[in-house]
């Protein structure tokens with residue numbers, strides 16, 4: 283029997299307000315080594331040969347995107363102005379918007395705009411591991427520290443076993459329709475894998491590394507710069 287080739291698409295939620303950064307400019311547009319943080323993220327995704335198109339989910343009223351020239355990233359890049367109030371809303375709105383281009387079984391790699399240190403080898407590991415997987419999965423890193431549960435006074439009440447705990451990263455790679463249905467049923471989630479889990483499936487954890495950090499707080503921007511400057515390509 284002939285195997286159906288499933289294509290790969292990237293969907294990049296970039297419609298957040300960046301409140302924890304405490305800056306007026308949303309973090310996707312903050313300066314990182316002379317260019318908007320988002321450009322680092324998109325450059326890597328656009329250069330992955332298997333990825334056919336990179337959709338960037340922007341806020342409905344985004345007026346910043348058009349102020350930059352993105353043409354050097356090639357014609358895979360497509361902004362869509364459908365961001366929602368939460369990350370999950372932005373992703374789901376994005377999935378709905380790209381429907382005309384994408385088939386049910388195609389892979390969608392959802393990647394935070396705010397993870398600018400994504401490296402080509404992270405994406406390769408994810409795609410290579412998951413391409414024949416029934417469910418899909420995500421990059422993640424095993425928890426390295428001892429974990430404490432706190433009481434409201436900030437005192438440790440218990441040590442939580444960390445043996446099987448992982449920190450979720452992105453990209454998270456799932457088939458288009460499976461992901462869309464899962465998000466439509468479980469809207470209050472912080473990542474795609476949670477929605478898939480809520481649907482009773484078990485996403486594969488693909489080991490990444492901590493350099494694929496999410497820029498959340500001001501210090502993270504400095505860490506991201508250090509990582510990019512010191513990375514051997």
Ligand SMILES: Nc1ccn([C@@H]2O[C@H](COP(=O)(O)OP(=O)(O)OP(=O)(O)O)[C@@H](O)[C@H]2O)c(=O)n1
Nearest residue numbers: 295296297298299300301302367368372395396
């Ligand atoms: N309504 C939202 C919220 C978040 N995101 C995106 O989801 C990613 C991860 O979210 P997070 O780090 O929480 O970003 P912000 O929501 O911007 O930050 P904060 O929670 O501090 O406001 C980011 O690329 C962000 O732009 C989005 O597209 N739409």
Ligand SMILES: C[C@](O)(CO)[C@H](O)COP(=O)(O)O
Nearest residue numbers: 369394450451452472473496
């Ligand atoms: C999806 C995510 O990057 C996994 O770590 C993360 O959950 C998104 O950030 P948020 O702060 O939870 O919105």
